[in-house]
Amino acid sequence: MQMEPLAKSRTLADQAMDMLVEAILRGDLEPGERIAEATLARNLGISRGPLREAISRLEGKSLLVRKPHVGVSVASPSAGEIIEVFQMREVLEGLACRMAAKQMTGIELDRLERILGDHSTHSDLQDGRAYYQSSGDYDFHYQIIVASRSKRLIDTLLGDLYQFIRIFRYRASAKPGRAQQAFREHMLILDALKARDPAAAEAAMRAHVARATETLRIALQEHRDPRDEHRASA
Amino acid sequence: MQMEPLAKSRTLADQAMDMLVEAILRGDLEPGERIAEATLARNLGISRGPLREAISRLEGKSLLVRKPHVGVSVASPSAGEIIEVFQMREVLEGLACRMAAKQMTGIELDRLERILGDHSTHSDLQDGRAYYQSSGDYDFHYQIIVASRSKRLIDTLLGDLYQFIRIFRYRASAKPGRAQQAFREHMLILDALKARDPAAAEAAMRAHVARATETLRIALQEHRDPRDEHRASA
DNA sequence: GTCGTGTCAACTGTTGACAGTAATTTTGAT
DNA sequence: ATCAAAATTACTGTCAACAGTTGACACGAC
Numbered sequence: 001m002q003m004e005p006l007a008k009s010r011t012l013a014d015q016a017m018d019m020l021v022e023a024i025l026r027g028d029l030e031p032g033e034r035i036a037e038a039t040l041a042r043n044l045g046i047s048r049g050p051l052r053e054a055i056s057r058l059e060g061k062s063l064l065v066r067k068p069h070v071g072v073s074v075a076s077p078s079a080g081e082i083i084e085v086f087q088m089r090e091v092l093e094g095l096a097c098r099m100a101a102k103q104m105t106g107i108e109l110d111r112l113e114r115i116l117g118d119h120s121t122h123s124d125l126q127d128g129r130a131y132y133q134s135s136g137d138y139d140f141h142y143q144i145i146v147a148s149r150s151k152r153l154i155d156t157l158l159g160d161l162y163q164f165i166r167i168f169r170y171r172a173s174a175k176p177g178r179a180q181q182a183f184r185e186h187m188l189i190l191d192a193l194k195a196r197d198p199a200a201a202e203a204a205m206r207a208h209v210a211r212a213t214e215t216l217r218i219a220l221q222e223h224r225d226p227r228d229e230h231r232a233s234a
Numbered sequence: 235m236q237m238e239p240l241a242k243s244r245t246l247a248d249q250a251m252d253m254l255v256e257a258i259l260r261g262d263l264e265p266g267e268r269i270a271e272a273t274l275a276r277n278l279g280i281s282r283g284p285l286r287e288a289i290s291r292l293e294g295k296s297l298l299v300r301k302p303h304v305g306v307s308v309a310s311p312s313a314g315e316i317i318e319v320f321q322m323r324e325v326l327e328g329l330a331c332r333m334a335a336k337q338m339t340g341i342e343l344d345r346l347e348r349i350l351g352d353h354s355t356h357s358d359l360q361d362g363r364a365y366y367q368s369s370g371d372y373d374f375h376y377q378i379i380v381a382s383r384s385k386r387l388i389d390t391l392l393g394d395l396y397q398f399i400r401i402f403r404y405r406a407s408a409k410p411g412r413a414q415q416a417f418r419e420h421m422l423i424l425d426a427l428k429a430r431d432p433a434a435a436e437a438a439m440r441a442h443v444a445r446a447t448e449t450l451r452i453a454l455q456e457h458r459d460p461r462d463e464h465r466a467s468a
Numbered sequence: 469g470t471c472g473t474g475t476c477a478a479c480t481g482t483t484g485a486c487a488g489t490a491a492t493t494t495t496g497a498t
Numbered sequence: 499a500t501c502a503a504a505a506t507t508a509c510t511g512t513c514a515a516c517a518g519t520t521g522a523c524a525c526g527a528c
Contacts, residue, residue, distance in 0.1 A: 011302050011511065013290075037480070047513045048480095049283075056247075056287045060294020062389070068245050069480060069519050084386040087333075091325040099321075152318040155296070245481065271510070281483045282510095303489050303510060471528080481518070486511105493506070498499105 012046050016054035019044065024063070024074055025166055032076035035064070061160050075164075079220040085164060086216060090209040092157055093141065097189065097205035100147035101198040109194060112143050116186055140186055144193070144205070178215055185211065246280050250288035253278065258297070258308055259400055266310035269298070295394050309398070313454040319399060320450060324443040326391055327375065331423065331439035334381035335432040343428060346377050350420055374420055378427070378439070412449055419445065 023029045041051045055072050058064045066072045077085070104112075145157050185208040192200035257263045275285045289306050292298045300306040311319070338346075379391050419442040426435035 013511085014302075036478095038478095049512055049514095052481095053286060053290045053511095056290035057294040060291040068248075070521085071480070081385055084384045087329060087384070088326065088386060088390070091329045092322065095321060095325045150318045150321070151315055152322060156322070247481080270508095272508095283482055283484095286511095287481095304491085305510070469528105471526105473526080474524090476523080477521095479518105479520080481516100483516075484514100486513075488509105488511075490509080491507085493504100495504075496502090498501080 012050035013053040013057075016044060016046065016051050017057055020054055020058060021063070021163060025163070029074050031074050034071050034073045036071070061164075063160075063164060077164075082165075082220070083213065083217055085161060086209070086213040089157070089161060089165070090206050090213060092153065092161075093145065093209055094202040094206040096145045096148035096150070096153050096157065097193070098198040098202035099150060099153075100144050101193050101196055101201035103149060104147045104193060104196075108143065108147050112140070112190060112193070115139050115143065116183075116190055137182065144189070175215055175219070178212075182208070182212070246284035247287040247291075250278060250280065250285050251291055254288055254292060255297070255397060259397070263308050265308050268305050268307045270305070295398075297394075297398060311398075316399075316454065317447065317451055319395060320443070320447040323391070323395060323399070324440050324447060326387065326395070327379065327443055328436040328440040330379045330382040330384070330387050330391060331427070332432040332436035333384060333387075334378050335427050335430055335435035337383060338381045338427060338430075342377065342381050343424075346374070346424060346427070349373050349377065350417075350424055371416065378423070409449055409453070412446075416442070416446070 020029075029035070035055070037048050037051060037055075041048045044051065055064055055066070059066055059072065063075055064072050065075050142158065145154055148154065185204070189201065189204040189208060192204045254263075263269070269289070271282050271285060271289075275282045278285065289298055289300070293300055293306065297309055298306050299309050334342075376392065379388055382388065419438070423435065423438040423442060426438045
């Protein structure tokens, strides 16, 4: 019999990293907020070494930024940078969807259809906003991304990029009616996948994410970020 | 009078990181090779702390991989993973090219045209292979990526992804005649950019990178990687 | 009152030593 | 000779203390 070690030899730095990401996601650490190493390490019951290591790794993923001899702080991307990330997500998820169309199994397609079926009967959908911006939308995209079978793509979209996006609660900025529209777009994507039409699947996914980006852009313009002023005007 | 700080407060960890990347690019550290922290730190004249920090950052960028309690080693992606990165590059550079088409200045277009002009008269081009796989091709893509004005896109394509790709010298695997074809493809891209046609520019760039990927795929099949066997067969 | 300078405290950057784990070698039995 | 188990070794993971830099504050000159 062969089994995985229960605790995968998780090092303190690993735990500290997870804990940091959690804290940022939960909102305990706000974007731009500085992190005092010594204090945080004491609170976690570890020394500064492993904590610094966790910080360095997140720094490599641009979730944290460090100013030499000053300190690390949670990344605080401007509205423009968030849009940039969404644009990248558009083409990358398009790619994932194209690949998924080629190699998705029947079982995976069924699962996707079932997820969408659950959505349609879910009460939140009728209500409007919340659902698509929380787990429902996530599940749909998640399944497709995993179906791409591309290790790097999965890591990027489900790991780095997704966490980066999730930090900033701009999900809340969905417009009323966006949920229903998104649901219809999901249907179109599913159709293309079932038809095993890579080009159509990619186009449908790109259109879907592009619309979400557009909605986001409008929402962001309402609470402007001064850092974007200098490059607007075009 | 305004001036840059002389030495940008570069920390030992920063220098160690650059040094590591350099060493990997130069080939001093081969893919899969393990890194002995203590030894390397001594050779660099620093202690293990900053070195570990540099390692952690590169770990976050998946240039190095760490196995707990065993050690770090240079990432050694399988042929399949390299193809995956190229596929991501295809859509991301396509995006960059689309954005560049919208906002490139006349000066930038001139510079690009000049680069291409240099290429056409460059002796290596007539010879065949080497040129496009070295700095020439890089310059062309570099200019377009920068012209996208997207901070994240530039970081990803010119930083993380590019270094990752560069580590593995599969550039050498270009086929004879590929250089001339690539040159023609560059011309098409430039045409679309000059016409300020975003869709055409994106399509042209995607086609260009897709062809390079295909060439690479063929070259990689010759020296197979055993790790890809299980997922082949399709 | 404003500007510039000097001092100070708090924090980060770095170090060397210790503890713990995984691989290797050695030893012993079959 | 082959294999298994135990001891050794070499490395990583972790810690606590030291050194250096930064930004703030107070003081003094203009």
